[in-house]
């Protein structure tokens with residue numbers, strides 16, 4: 001657009017106005033104003049006259065002849081040759097068009113061959129003879145010389161300046177005619193677009209737009225023409241290579257006084273890179289938004305520089321907040337669960353610190369604003385930084401993780417709880433016990449531990465089905481929970497075993513008191529499916545500090561106490577005492593010895609005779625277990641009593657005994673000796689195997705001895721134990737096969753007359769304890785009397801155990817008791833063939 005500068009330059013050449021006319025500068029030397037002093041002031045002025053064709057007829061002298069600047073111009077000389085070709089053309093043109101042309105500034109050849117600036121004035125005057133003469137002056141303009149040089153330099157500088165500013169300016173100017181034909185465009189745009197401004201091409205500026213943008217741009221354009229507002233449009237401009245570049249076009253029309261459009265003025269700014277970046281950003285933002293939506297994230301956005309906070313629509317939906325509720329901290333705080341408010345406060349404090357490294361994660365609970373629902377929200381926040389590393393904004397994402405949290409909670413709960421009763425399971429409860437022990441170690445704070453074992457859960461399960469058993473368990477747990485002291489931790493430790501830990505149980509008295517209350521409460525029968533169920537419980541208790549300091553030791557103490565409760569008849573409470581530990585040690589030593597006795601085949605039967613008290617005749621024997629201790633010699637069952645409660649050992653011992661008994665009886669018979677009935681003792685464990693009776697009978701058959709030679713002795717406890725159902729079946733099988741059934745230790749324990757009806761009982765063995773004090777205790781005598789009468793009326797044989805004195809024998813005879821067994825009548829003794837009987 002150098003033409004803008006060029007105009008300035010051209011104006012300079014045309015701009016000289018006529019200063020003086022020839023007529024007024026009359027050379028009248030008499031006139032003081034014609035003084036030669038003026039000659040020195042005015043520049044050299046040469047007068048000349050030329051003919052109509054411009055040939056120089058005469059020229060005046062320069063006032064300072066010595067310094068004639070144009071000596072080449074002489075009369076007869078075609079002075080036009082002294083002129084610069086451009087000036088010559090201008091001069092000819094001026095002379096052809098007017099008789100009185102405007103003064104001209106021309107370059108003329110000087111004396112030294114240099115061209116010099118001169119002012120040329122002329123006028124055409126008629127000669128009166130039909131011809132014409134040119135009268136003119138040439139004025140030497142030395143100052144102009146410098147001015148031109150300066151202007152030239154200025155122009156060059158201006159051009160450079162212009163070029164630089166235009167080229168560096170992102171905005172490229174353009175103009176277009178009223179009809180839209182491009183008139184001028186910046187060089188950069190020309191280069192880029194390859195547009196030529198050939199007037200014949202009549203290129204309209206919208207010809208260079210992308211077809212998709214042209215229509216919209218034109219519509220805007222028309223609107224603009226109507227309203228007169230400047231227009232700003234972003235559009236793609238076609239390049240020489242056929243591609244397009246994004247440009248921002250600003251344009252306005254200039255109108256004349258009548259309102260007609262004179263010209264369009266505009267700029268095009270290359271915004272391609274910016275636009276591409278913007279599009280990329282918009283696309284990435286779009287992707288981000290989609291990802292955020294897909295992930296169900298809500299966004300809280302805090303612009304640190306402006307302080308603006310925004311909650312995304314997803315976040316509002318998550319919180320149940322309407323769109324018009326302002327995004328304030330107070331509002332957020334009010335929604336958060338009171339227990340989790342400190343978490344939010346910490347988050348806010350982190351944000352307020354405006355650290356460049358802010359990053360946090362937290363999960364908290366809120367109550368939704370609209371429906372009050374409790375939801376778990378996980379939030380993650382971080383700070384973005386400006387290019388200068390200053391924190392710019394804090395972005396926090398929120399996710400409703402309620403479902404996940406609930407699933408986790410369910411899994412966590414299930415891992416630590418018993419599904420049926422909802423109480424902590426063994427592992428969780430024991431972890432609590434460990435924690436409390438550790439804490440007590442530090443603080444010295446005491447606590448109590450109770451273990452519970454539901455009596456006869458098995459019986460309920462077997463008799464009424466597992467639903468009834470489960471209901472019993474749940475009812476037990478509920479009652480225990482209701483009775484438990486505040487802060488107690490309950491747990492279901494397995495099958496029918498429960499535990500309780502409570503800090504309020506500081507000593508044995510507190511434990512005893514609560515146990516008594518629980519026993520009382522649990523004992524109340526409850527109804528399931530229209531049936532009343534009993535629920536007894538055995539309790540063992542221990543106190544931290546008193547009965548142990550380690551979790552394991554404490555548990556063991558309570559467990560020993562529980563075992564003692566169960567062993568002493570159930571429905572009881574036992575607090576740990578040191579004897580229990582001794583007993584426990586004794587118990588395990590018994591088990592150890594029994595195991596050794598079994599494995600080393602040290603077990604052997606001793607036979608104690610059963611005697612007719614009148615005649616003194618042996619009617620049979622009871623086989624009693626003895627085992628041979630390697631150092632201590634023959635041992636009684638009392639040394640391994642615990643083993644009879646141990647299923648595996650009890651069965652093994654019966655097995656060994658029967659082996660020997662069958663062999664011994666066979667030997668007796670083969671030796672021609674009739675031992676009468678030989679009784680063997682069976683324990684509850686033997687009846688666990690439903691095949692017990694058959695197995696024994698097979699054994700007799702294998703040994704070649706008739707079942708009639710045998711009697712089985714059971715105590716009433718076998719009717720109460722786990723294999724109770726089997727017991728009835730087994731006893732009936734024995735009875736049917738000819739084996740007599742004796743009820744041992746009769747009158748103690750759970751003596752129930754219904755047993756006599758229920759089971760095929762042939763013999764009642766009056767327990768030794770009644771015989772012991774028969775002489776002095778009227779009560780015992782009455783019991784013996786009653787048992788004898790009961791036997792007589794039910795046709796059940798009665799035998800007295802533990803007959804030690806003659807007096808006892810006599811009294812028994814008096815009471816009508818026919819048979820007896822005891823040291824008086826014969827000690828248990830090993831097999832001899834045939835055995836001797838003591839009388």
Ligand code: C2E
Pocket residue numbers: 608623624625626636637638644654657680681682683713744745768801802803804821822823824828
């Ligand atoms: P039990 O069945 O009541 O056996 C009678 C116990 O009284 C025997 O003790 C016997 O030695 C003892 N006894 C007999 N006469 C007298 C007496 O006049 N005075 C005193 N003070 N005691 C007398 P033992 O042999 O020590 O057996 C104890 C218990 O061990 C038995 O009591 C029985 O319950 C159990 N037992 C013995 N052998 C076996 C067996 O082979 N299997 C099973 N399951 N239990 C057995």
Ligand code: CA
Pocket residue numbers: 622681713744
């Ligand atoms: Ca017995």
Ligand code: CA
Pocket residue numbers: 744745765767768801
């Ligand atoms: Ca007995």
